[in-house]
Amino acid sequence: MTATHSTRMLILGSGPAGLSAAIYAARAGMAPIVLQGIQPGGQLTITTDVENYPGFADVIQGPWLMEQMQRQAEHVGARMMWDTIVEVDFSKRPFRLVGDSGTVYEGDTVVIATGAQARWLGLPSELKLQGKGVSACATCDGFFYRGKKVAVIGGGNTAVEEAIYMTNHSPDVTLIHRRDSLRAEKILQDRLFAHPRIKVLWNKEVAEFVGGGDPEGLVALSLRDTVTGEVSSLDVDGGFVAIGHSPATDLFRGHIALDSDGYIAVEPGSTRTSVAGVFACGDVMDKVYRQAVTAAGTGCMAALDAERFLAHADFEAKATVAA
Template identity: 60%
Template sequence: MAQEHRKLLIIGSGPAGYTAAVYAARAMVEPLLIQGMQPGGQLTITTEVENWPGLVEVQGPDLMVKMEEHARAMGADIKFDTVSKLDLSVRPFRAECDSGDVVTADAVVLATGAQAKWLGLPSEEKFQGFGVSACATCDGFFYRGKEVVVIGGGNTAVEEALFLTNFASKVTLIHRRDELRAEKILQRRLLKNPKIEPLWDHEVVEVLGEQDPLGVTGVKIRNVKTGAESTLDTSGVFVAIGHSPASELVNDQLELLEGGYVKVEPGTTRTSIPGVFAAGDLTDHVYRQAVTSAGMGCMAALDAERFLAEHDEAGEPAPDAAQIEEVPA
């Protein structure tokens, strides 16, 4: 077991984490980034990315490899490990890793991201990135003139379905119930859209597709009231049953928003504990894009660098837990 101290610890290795590492390293803060169980985050299970500025098309895993290489080139230390416990009640902050190593830090950037909730079907996992998606904004462009299905009944599902009508020839919304849980105004927009057809009281039990090339051709659906099964032809399946922010490390230490997202002071990445900053999907339940996550990673690094500089110039240690201020609403 090893123990080390850093001025800045970055937890998470998606676009937010790697961008924070680039900016912090360039500011000579000498950050340590701990990658977590899925280095690169959600983009590692994405195929074509066509909305990253400057690159007409890039594979998701390739983009994350380039971001990691960039952070290393700037001087950031990157470690493949997982933080299993984070104590924000002590100064310096203390992180314990699965490897047994312990890292203390004067400031922390949380960039642990969020994961889409999936149905849990083996066939769904098989076709992820090849016709099964959890992000219409990311992948809707690939379904121009094609028929797609959206699974869910809340705000996310309705918003995804409405967005997909910009590309798809038809959108079938599959919902287990006979009414939507989404806001009324969204329901009205969906129900009057001629491209959207709701399929009530049904659930998807299997994603159907071809092997060579790998791709979705349909779904097997079941009526939850009668048990009758049938198939529905489709080129794309969008699962929209919500996201789970990876806030387990701090859910009893930081102020959170509904759904478990970390709350930050508007216009900043500052959390309810001075010296702790949050960026990316961990705090963003609205946009959830790689480019916005990267932007917040930049903000977090700059916020952290200023925090550290202020306390260094004052010749005083970082404030302890007794000085925690509540984040403004």
């Protein structure tokens, strides 16, 4: 027989946003269920050094931080379920979700914290050197490249913003773009071209991230000219892939409002979505900041928004019965 689990709050995703929501919801007596998804712990589980999460004087490891968050959530009463949701029904409450195991989950409220994935170039050398000089987040990892030579790959807003940001740490920043013009907004382009620490390589794509040293780390980029095919080399200490992010929202298309980039749309200043009782937090609704600490903050907001929603719904139900 198909198993069914019911709760006051279902949380989809177990990164900083989902686990923070779970901590607040559990402490409010909502006995939340956290559905771990295909990547329990979120993107921090594939991050090594974390130096910008408040509360830790020394560098900590991403997987350790997520392990601590999960233990904290379980300690205060959250339940972890290892399942991936494949079907949702937001047409009525309680909301009904189905896992790939066939298990049914029912929630009076739902918090979506499925996150977003950085887009990568897809090179074997890129995967090999991730965390060893190759990154997809300058804001997260730029501090480790103080005084070093770095390159940013991409041509949109994200790439230009990250190149400008990296000038806070690096005296030598190269933006690499495979076309002869940028897609970024003009005001960002003007800032980029005016910056003395940034140079641009046009019509170039990364053919390989070159490792070296002991322990091995990124030492150079092998570049291919997209017009002539000529191959060249650029010595760098850090390479930042900035070609955008893909929010994990395919499951929710047609069930909830998304913005033009596919992120879940929320009411400004809240985590409320277009469906009453469904809330979104973390990178699945935030395409601006995309930090662990901001994800955790919106996770807190989602739990508080959901708690208030249920309190109001319970009051209305009691008033209806009394009438």
